[in-house]
Structure formats: structure tokens, C-alpha cells
Amino acid sequence: MNLEIPKKLRPIVEQARLVAENVFRPISRKYDTAEHSYPKELDMLAALLDGMNEGGGRASASHLNRDDGARDPSATTKNGGNMIGVLGMMELCWGDVGLALTIPRQGLGNAAVAAVGTPEQKERFGKAWVAMAITEPSAGSDSAAIRTTARLDGDEWVLSGEKIFVTCGERADAVVVWATLDASVGRAAIKSFLVPKGTPGMKVVRLDKKLGIRASDTATIVFEDCRIPKENILGSPEIDTKKSFAGVMKTFDNTRPIVAAMAVGVARAALDRTKEILGRSNLLGRDARPGPNANAVETELHRLEAELEAARLLTMKAAWMADNGIPNSLEASMAKAKAARVANEITLRCVEWCGSVGYAEGELLEKWARDSKILDIFEGTQQIQMLIIARRLLGKSSAELR
Known part of the structure; x- marks a missing residue:
């Protein structure tokens, strides 16, 4: 694995940084304050991404693909949609x-x-905006506790249940809904279904107010005898107790590195801004390297930068493995757990170091601290990631290690 950003991907990374600096930063506070208001400025960006993909590019979530076949050791190492996704998301x-x-x-x-x-x-x-609906009032970290049901009635699936904390649940064109075919069977009966917006029986009943990521809407959706075509199931409809619900869980192997990349990005933003602020106050020396004369802030700053670099490399490794057809469930959870925890620590510490400046709305530091917390919660909490990592390392099943 090459630890440097691949040369062919650098233009995409640079474009993402330009978007972050010239599009996102100027409107960041605006949509943090106006929660649930749709950021129309993003329409142009979305159109640009669509154009890149139609032209043969791989710059969107629809290209987080994977090949789970055995990898030929002699095959050329490739950096594809997953690596592009994490590098772009960091920026x-x-x-x-x-x-x-x-x-x-x-x-x-x-x-x-x-x-x-x-x-x-x-x-x-492929050209729709698709959200993900997993969490329920009684099923949070334990996805296997899902009680939303799906039953086959002729050529249609009938869904009934309630989903909460659905990111972009109101704005999206469709939702991937996790539901059980038979609650008595357990994990093996959990499947995912594509439900287009406007389908009878599907209703957005509430938008939640949040601590952070306020530019993104978070919805509660109720399904009451919601009928969708039989072919809208993702994966096989067969219940295989030997495979558990590994099929639907494959999604996390792709998306957890993306969440880790989000954490790396916001943590880097906080560190960059903090160094600017402290540098103006002469609290940081001119030498960027740690040394015997470094003060307490400089020493801690270097430690956190090292932690962030470890998170970045774990994230890149998980993405690289996905691009090269190597099973990455362990690495995806490691990256997500490490990056999210580091981002929480860094953003809060940066607010602390900058004092009243970091705590005030005049700076984005306080916003980044609020935004970073969700990255340690959604797509599997810190505790769930540690549990998954332990199971993988010890060779234990979910029943053997809870």
C-alpha cells in the first residue's frame, strides 16, 4: 500500500478542497443557524459531480463499489471509488x-x-438521492433488534414500522429501509429494501433539531402497509442462518471509512485554525517539530497531530482494501472508531485552547466541536465498533461476545 495520495487522484482532492474553502465555509454558519433550510448552493455542486460521473469519473457515493472475489496476488494495486470517496470527503x-x-x-x-x-x-x-433508514425507537446500536417488518404479498413487499434519525430523510428521492422478514429468526432475517419517496404508506412525520450537522435534515419516517415492488429488495430474499445478515452489513464496510474520513476532515480543520489563532498569540514556537523546549500546548498539539495521522492512514487502508477486493470489515471499524474518537478529542481541545475565541460564534471552532460528536455515534457507536473489532480479532461470533 502506498501511503501517499495517488498522483492521479490529486486533482480531485484539490477540487474538493476548493469547494470546502469557497462554497462550504462561506455558508457554513448560515445553515447551522437556519436548521432544516435546504442549502440551494449545493445544487450546482451536485450537478458538477453528476457531470463528472457521466464523463467517466468516480466521484460519488454511487461508485463506492467493491469486488469480494479472491484477489489475484499478481494483480495491479488499484485506487478506485472508495479511495476517491475518502480523500474527497476529508477535504x-x-x-x-x-x-x-x-x-x-x-x-x-x-x-x-x-x-x-x-x-x-x-x-x-443510479441518479436518485437515496437515504438510509436503520435506527428505530427500540433498535439503536443493535441493528439486529430491528422490528420494522417486511412481508411478501404476491409481487409486492409490505413494510410496517417506524424509523428515526434518517439523515436526509425528507430531502432524498428514496430510502433504503432495513426490516425483518421474521423477527423470531433474528439477524438472518434482516433485509434492506428500496422505497421511493411518495410511496403510499410512507410518511415523514417529524424533523429533529440537533446539536450539530444542522445543515443536514434528520427525519422520522413511519411505514404503514407500505407496498413496494418485489424486485426492490437489496440482496437475496432467502433467510440463511449461516450467513446471518452479513449481506446488508456489507454496506458498512464501504460507509464506515467515509465517516472516518469526515472525522479526519473536521479534526484537521480545527487543528489548522487553532494553530493560526495560537500563532498570532505567540503561544506556538516557530519550529514545527517537538523538542525539549516545547511548551505544554505545543507538546499536546504534536501528540494530537500524530493521532490524527494514524486515523488518516487507517481510513485510507480500509478504502484501499475495498477497492482491491480484500475483506475490510475489521479495518473499516478500526478506522471509524479511531478517527471519530480522535476528532471528538481534537475539536473539544481546540475550543479549550482558544478560550473565549473558540467558544464564540465568531469562530467555527465551536461548531466543529458540535458537528464532530455525531461521527462517534452514527454508523455504529464507538462501543459497537470496539465490540466488532474484538469479535474479529478473537474469532468470536456475536452470540459468543456481546
Whole structure:
């Protein structure tokens, strides 16, 4: 694995940084204050991404694809949609996490369709904005506790249940809904379904107010005898207790590195800005290297930069493995756990170091501290990631290690 940013990907990274600096940063506070207002400025960006993809580019969530076949050791190492996704997201979230989350047609549901969708589903929903609906009032970190049901009635699936904390649930064109075919079977019966917006029986009942990422809408959606075509199931409808619900969980192997990249981006933003502020106050020396004469702030700053670099490399490794057909569930959870925890620590510490300046609305530091917390919660909490990592390292099943 090459630890440097691949040369062919550098133009995309540079473009993402320009978007972060010239589009996201100027409107960041505006949409943090006006929660639930749609950022119309993102329409142009979405159109640009669409044009790049139609021209053969791979700059969207719909290209977070993977090949789980055995990799030929002699094959050339490649950097594809996953690596492009994490590198671009690091830069975008240097600008604003909430805005990055609400770019049209870049939802987590798009990544799910890319990961496990059929060619026909990718054709139908390839240009749609697809959200992801997993969490329920009684099923948060434990996805296997899902109680939303799906039953087959002729040529249609009938969905019933409630989903909460659906990112872009109101704005998206469709939603990937996790539901159980048979609650008595457990994890193996959990499947995911594509539900287009406006389908009878599907209703957005509430938009939540949040601590951070306010530019992104978060919805509660109720399904009451919601009927969708039989072919709208993602993956196989067969219940295989040997495979558990590994099929739907594949989505996380693609999306957790993306969340880790978000954490790396916002943490880097906080460190960059803090060094500017402290530098003006002469609290930082001119030598960037740690040494015996470094003060307490400089010493801690260097430690956190090292932690962030470790998170960045873990994130790149998880993406690289996905691009090269190497199973990456362990690495995806490691990257997500490390990056999210580091981002929380860095953004809060930066607010502390900058005192009243960092705590005030005149600076984005306080916003970044609020935004970063969600990255340690959604797509699997810190505790869930540590549990997954332990199971993988010890070779334990979910039943053996809870």
C-alpha cells in the first residue's frame, strides 16, 4: 500500500478542497443557524459531480463499489471509488460536515445500492438521492433488534414500522429501509429494501433539531402497509442462518471509512485554525517539530497531530482494501472508531485552547466541536465498533461476545 495520495487522484482532492474553502465555509454558519433550510448552493455542486460521473469519473457515493472475489496476488494495486470517496470527503469536511452530508445524490443509501444492488437497481436508482433508514425507537446500536417488518404479498413487499434519525430523510428521492422478514429468526432475517419517496404508506412525520450537522435534515419516517415492488429488495430474499445478515452489513464496510474520513476532515480543520489563532498569540514556537523546549500546548498539539495521522492512514487502508477486493470489515471499524474518537478529542481541545475565541460564534471552532460528536455515534457507536473489532480479532461470533 502506498501511503501517499495517488498522483492521479490529486486533482480531485484539490477540487474538493476548493469547494470546502469557497462554497462550504462561506455558508457554513448560515445553515447551522437556519436548521432544516435546504442549502440551494449545493445544487450546482451536485450537478458538477453528476457531470463528472457521466464523463467517466468516480466521484460519488454511487461508485463506492467493491469486488469480494479472491484477489489475484499478481494483480495491479488499484485506487478506485472508495479511495476517491475518502480523500474527497476529508477535504469537504474540512469545510463543513453537515453540508457534505446533504449533497444531493450522495446519501448513505447510494453507497448501499452501489455495494449490494443489482445492475437493474443501480440503473433505476443510479441518479436518485437515496437515504438510509436503520435506527428505530427500540433498535439503536443493535441493528439486529430491528422490528420494522417486511412481508411478501404476491409481487409486492409490505413494510410496517417506524424509523428515526434518517439523515436526509425528507430531502432524498428514496430510502433504503432495513426490516425483518421474521423477527423470531433474528439477524438472518434482516433485509434492506428500496422505497421511493411518495410511496403510499410512507410518511415523514417529524424533523429533529440537533446539536450539530444542522445543515443536514434528520427525519422520522413511519411505514404503514407500505407496498413496494418485489424486485426492490437489496440482496437475496432467502433467510440463511449461516450467513446471518452479513449481506446488508456489507454496506458498512464501504460507509464506515467515509465517516472516518469526515472525522479526519473536521479534526484537521480545527487543528489548522487553532494553530493560526495560537500563532498570532505567540503561544506556538516557530519550529514545527517537538523538542525539549516545547511548551505544554505545543507538546499536546504534536501528540494530537500524530493521532490524527494514524486515523488518516487507517481510513485510507480500509478504502484501499475495498477497492482491491480484500475483506475490510475489521479495518473499516478500526478506522471509524479511531478517527471519530480522535476528532471528538481534537475539536473539544481546540475550543479549550482558544478560550473565549473558540467558544464564540465568531469562530467555527465551536461548531466543529458540535458537528464532530455525531461521527462517534452514527454508523455504529464507538462501543459497537470496539465490540466488532474484538469479535474479529478473537474469532468470536456475536452470540459468543456481546
